[in-house]
Amino acid sequence: MSDIVLETKGLTKYFYEPTKFKVLDNITMSVNHGEFVSIVGKSGCGKSTLLYLLSTMDTDYEGEILIHEELVTGQSDNDLARIRNGKIGFVFQFHYLLSEYNVLKNVMLPGLKLQQYSEAEIEHRAMEHLKTLGMEDQALKMPNQLSGGQKQRVAIARALINNPLIIMGDEPTGNLDKRNSDLVFDIFKELTQEYNQTLLVVTHDPDFAARTNRIITMEDGKIIV
Amino acid sequence: MNYRLILNIAVHLLRARLKQTIVAAAGVTFGIAMFITLLGFMNGLNDLLDGLMLNRTPHVRLYNEIKPVENQPVNLSEKYKNATNFITSIKPKDRGKAIYNSKTIIKVLKEDKRIVDVAPKVSTPVFFNSGTIEISGIINGISVTAEEELFKFSDYITDGNIADLEQNNSIIIGSGLAKKMMLERGDIIKVTTPKGNLASLKIVGISQIGIAEIDDVMSTTSLSTSQKILGESTNYITDIQLKLHDISLAPQLAKEFSTQFGVDTIDYQTANSQFETGSTVRSIISYAVGIVLLIVAGFGIYNILNMMIYEKMDSIAILKATGFSGNDVKWIFLSLSMIIGIAGGILGLIFGLLFSGIIDTIPFETASLPTIKTYPINYNMLYYIIGITFALVTTVIAGLLPALKASKIDPVEIIRGK
Numbered sequence: 001m002s003d004i005v006l007e008t009k010g011l012t013k014y015f016y017e018p019t020k021f022k023v024l025d026n027i028t029m030s031v032n033h034g035e036f037v038s039i040v041g042k043s044g045c046g047k048s049t050l051l052y053l054l055s056t057m058d059t060d061y062e063g064e065i066l067i068h069e070e071l072v073t074g075q076s077d078n079d080l081a082r083i084r085n086g087k088i089g090f091v092f093q094f095h096y097l098l099s100e101y102n103v104l105k106n107v108m109l110p111g112l113k114l115q116q117y118s119e120a121e122i123e124h125r126a127m128e129h130l131k132t133l134g135m136e137d138q139a140l141k142m143p144n145q146l147s148g149g150q151k152q153r154v155a156i157a158r159a160l161i162n163n164p165l166i167i168m169g170d171e172p173t174g175n176l177d178k179r180n181s182d183l184v185f186d187i188f189k190e191l192t193q194e195y196n197q198t199l200l201v202v203t204h205d206p207d208f209a210a211r212t213n214r215i216i217t218m219e220d221g222k223i224i225v
Numbered sequence: 226m227n228y229r230l231i232l233n234i235a236v237h238l239l240r241a242r243l244k245q246t247i248v249a250a251a252g253v254t255f256g257i258a259m260f261i262t263l264l265g266f267m268n269g270l271n272d273l274l275d276g277l278m279l280n281r282t283p284h285v286r287l288y289n290e291i292k293p294v295e296n297q298p299v300n301l302s303e304k305y306k307n308a309t310n311f312i313t314s315i316k317p318k319d320r321g322k323a324i325y326n327s328k329t330i331i332k333v334l335k336e337d338k339r340i341v342d343v344a345p346k347v348s349t350p351v352f353f354n355s356g357t358i359e360i361s362g363i364i365n366g367i368s369v370t371a372e373e374e375l376f377k378f379s380d381y382i383t384d385g386n387i388a389d390l391e392q393n394n395s396i397i398i399g400s401g402l403a404k405k406m407m408l409e410r411g412d413i414i415k416v417t418t419p420k421g422n423l424a425s426l427k428i429v430g431i432s433q434i435g436i437a438e439i440d441d442v443m444s445t446t447s448l449s450t451s452q453k454i455l456g457e458s459t460n461y462i463t464d465i466q467l468k469l470h471d472i473s474l475a476p477q478l479a480k481e482f483s484t485q486f487g488v489d490t491i492d493y494q495t496a497n498s499q500f501e502t503g504s505t506v507r508s509i510i511s512y513a514v515g516i517v518l519l520i521v522a523g524f525g526i527y528n529i530l531n532m533m534i535y536e537k538m539d540s541i542a543i544l545k546a547t548g549f550s551g552n553d554v555k556w557i558f559l560s561l562s563m564i565i566g567i568a569g570g571i572l573g574l575i576f577g578l579l580f581s582g583i584i585d586t587i588p589f590e591t592a593s594l595p596t597i598k599t600y601p602i603n604y605n606m607l608y609y610i611i612g613i614t615f616a617l618v619t620t621v622i623a624g625l626l627p628a629l630k631a632s633k634i635d636p637v638e639i640i641r642g643k
């Protein structure tokens with residue numbers, strides 16, 4: 001296996017509402033194993049749209065996406081779901097957790113879906129991740145009993161549960177105060193440094209971006225740096 | 226696919242919306258309970274009426290009808306074979322109402338494996354005289370044991386004992402007759418036969434079969450008593466009544482015996498065709514009401530699932546983002562619907578049984594049905610199986626559209642929407 005975890009070739013996407021316009025224009029990029037990459041750019045330049053394509057949730061585009069050198073473009077809904085489940089961890093800005101399950105179950109759910117380990121093993125691993133993130137004493141709480149920063153840490157634990165190739169984040173600190181943002185950033189930093197975890201994070205926070213390994217800057221649907 | 230996980234998620238979604246879930250399930254419960262109760266009750270009534278008829282009508286009856294000879298002499302003549310013959314003013318020839326060679330016929334029938342029992346009967350119109358009153362009626366001379374076997378005649382004797390008919394010159398008269406002539410058990414009744422014979426018979430019982438026209442005219446004696454008052458020999462039999470192992474064979478056997486023995490026959494189905502229609506209509510009504518109720522329950526489920534999907538958009542988006550496919554989401558919502566259907570359906574069966582049980586204890590006493598004390602209920606397993614099947618089918622259909630809708634939800638749209 002090569003070192004490239006994620007690669008795109010000439011990604012182009014249009015929106016047709018209200019009028020046809022090119023939201024992504026011929027994006028070619030790649031992320032190497034163990035890299036902590038940030039994507040920055042003005043609001044509305046297409047960062048989120050790009051991330052949705054990369055996460056395989058949005059399939060309406062031209063060009064190619066390869067994850068671990070496997071072409072994901074054109075795969076079926078079921079196969080894409082499997083790829084998302086096993087290879088990609090996702091951290092959103094707002095959409096945190098399933099309100100019907102407690103913290104521990106929320107973290108375990110993608111693991112239960114993947115069925116790579118036994119339920120007991122998944123629970124053990126989930127507790128380990130929560131411990132790493134300083135959340136083990138909240139494990140049995142319901143999501144609505146947590147603060148925003150705590151929820152985001154649970155979401156990170158959930159993203160980690162299946163040992164994903166890459167964790168993607170769409171402004172994961174955008175909704176947090178300075179102290180919690182720093183906390184989340186430190187967690188990301190620790191994940192790359194200690195566990196060699198690959199990270200691709202969209203951010204509007206220049207401080208945040210400055211402390212990552214590599215910055216991709218976008219403007220009007222193109223990568224400029 | 227991991228069904229345990231899917232089911233687990235469905236249950237958690239339901240628990241978060243417990244109240245609506247209960248309302249939806251209650252709709253199904255109500256529909257099924259009503260369906261079961263109605264069907265049980267309607268069919269209980271059907272059985273009662275069927276029983277009433279079945280106990281009065283033999284499966285096949287052999288008799289001689291008074292009618293013109295079918296092959297008139299002119300038709301037999303070679304000379305007019307190719308002509309169209311018009312015959313008017315034919316008078317039926319009285320071949321006598323007795324079945325010719327009845328003893329032999331009865332012997333043959335008794336050996337037939339398809340026949341449970343054979344009951345010979347003498348039926349004759351008579352006049353009953355009591356003081357100055359003269360009332361026309363019918364005397365049925367019966368073989369007591371065979372009649373009891375076929376029709377459970379003792380069920381319909383309100384006063385007296387069927388065994389007493391074996392005594393010479395004894396009679397059981399219909400309740401209507403008894404009332405009109407102010408007669409009681411122990412009284413003597415005078416009878417005039419069509420040929421003018423006079424006889425005095427002792428009343429040993431009162432019968433009531435529940436149909437006024439019959440109770441007003443019918444009376445019962447033993448075969449030998451009836452033959453004696455008619456002045457006929459022991460060969461004199463007017464009807465041979467048959468009970469079959471399989472009642473559905475009745476029309477076929479009726480035809481067979483008609484040609485074999487050269488007598489007239491009538492089968493149970495032909496004799497009671499109008500009753501069949503009534504039974505069918507009652508069944509249709511109960512099915513229709515049950516199905517309508519279930520459709521209403523189905524709409525309830527459809528609404529609640531739609532609402533739930535609307536409320537759970539975020540959860541669906543998260544599930545999809547973390548690796549659940551559209552198919553998984555579809556099954557989550559279908560399971561949800563099926564849980565409502567199964568839970569509501571089983572409760573419906575239980576309530577249906579309960580309601581049936583309650584109706585079964587409500588007193589229902591009517592003079593025309595002496596053996597019935599409470600409303601009749603049929604507890605056929607089949608209705609319960611149909612009920613739970615309906616519940617499942619309705620909920621799956623009601624859940625299908627919302628489930629498909631949920632499976633097609635685009636997570637990007639939801640996540641972006643915030």
Ligand SMILES: Nc1ncnc2c1ncn2[C@@H]1O[C@H](COP(=O)(O)OP(=O)(O)O)[C@@H](O)[C@H]1O
Nearest residue numbers: 015017018023042043044045046047048049050
């Ligand atoms: N569903 C959509 N239909 C039409 N236009 C959209 C849709 N979603 C986003 N856009 C537009 O596409 C552009 C890029 O959006 P987005 O990727 O969310 O930007 P960013 O995340 O960089 O702020 C914006 O101009 C936005 O208005």
Ligand SMILES: [Mg+2]
Nearest residue numbers: 044047048049
């Ligand atoms: Mg954005």
